[in-house]
Amino acid sequence: MQRYFLEEDYTAKEQYEVVGEPYHHMVRVMRMTPGNQVYLVFANQVSIVAEISGITESAVCLVEKEKEQQEKELPVAITIASGYPKGDKLDLIVQKGTELGAAGFIGFPAKTSVVKWDGKKLAKKQQRLEKIAQEAAEQSHRQVTPTVALLDSEKTFIQQLTQFDMIVIAYEESAKQGEVSQLAQILQTVKAGSRILAIFGPEGGLTPAEVEQFMAAGGQPCGLGPRILRTETAPFYLLSAASYQLELLKVSN
CATH class of the missing domain: 3.40.1280.10 (SPOUT methyltransferase, trefoil knot domain)
Structure with missing residues (x-):
């Protein structure tokens, strides 16, 4: 599953929009479609599994499915x-x-x-x-x-x-x-x-x-x-x- 880093902090939302380079990679490179799932990693180190709900000319719309539970970072x-x-x-x-x-x-x-x-x-x-x-x-x-x-x-x-x-x-x-x-x-x-x-x-x-x-x-x-x-x-x-x-x-x- 692809992983994308976002510059914003995580806050619970009904829908997330991804633009810019991650949008280009999802749509043009990976050719993702609604129903595909990705990891979204936020600036405050929260990561979620999100599913694409729609794609516009400038943004990919996603909904949160679950939070990633496994800790990936060293304790120091x-x-x-x-x-x-x-x-x-x-x-x-x-x-x-x-x-x-x-x-x-x-x-x-x-x-x-x-x-x-x-x-x-x-x-x-x-x-x-x-x-x-x-x-x-x-x-x-x-x-x-x-x-x-x-x-x-x-x-x-x-x-x-x-x-x-x-x-x-x-x-x-x-x-x-x-x-x-x-x-x-x-x-x-x-x-x-x-x-x-x-x-x-x-x-x-x-x-x-x-x-x-x-x-x-x-x-x-x-x-x-x-x-x-x-x-x-x-x-x-x-x-x-x-x-x-x-x-x-x-x-x-």
Whole structure:
């Protein structure tokens, strides 16, 4: 069943009207007709099963059949912050990170980032990544479309660190030194609803000076197992570990 994200909050109505891009996709791409059912996901994270009752020249009219009951979101909001990597690696991070439950993505120019984007390129890239996040959220039946922000300076990024309850720094030196318990301890003690920022360096990693800055803002360096992971792989490791600890273990208990 197709899933469509709407910008409005959910309120109980006799009928809902879908316009714009979702209308085009329903009518022109999927060629839906009255009687077809879809998921409608609202801005306040309520999702419903809705049935098409009619189609006009500019809107699809739907009626609610039932609310979606299964919880799809991680109990904590994890934002992935990536020092700009080369090529299309950020596309992959956003796509797969969305499927794994990330609440948001931040890109920033780290000291060892090779990629240099001006304001116009950043805006265009952010638009593309927002589209990737939306499509991945639809595909994975998320109840939230992750946010995407591409920053033009590391200083701007550091100024945003106060927005989070907890900051995790994926630091390869911690892994090299054999540290393996910090991330597990964080995930075992984190409270539901917490906002976690996980910082990852680009291909060249984070410099000691950067790590010191992040630690001064309350960040905790963590190793991600005994192996050194690529910049595009490390976020998936952390999100998978969070899902195991906060979702799978909860179900098994």
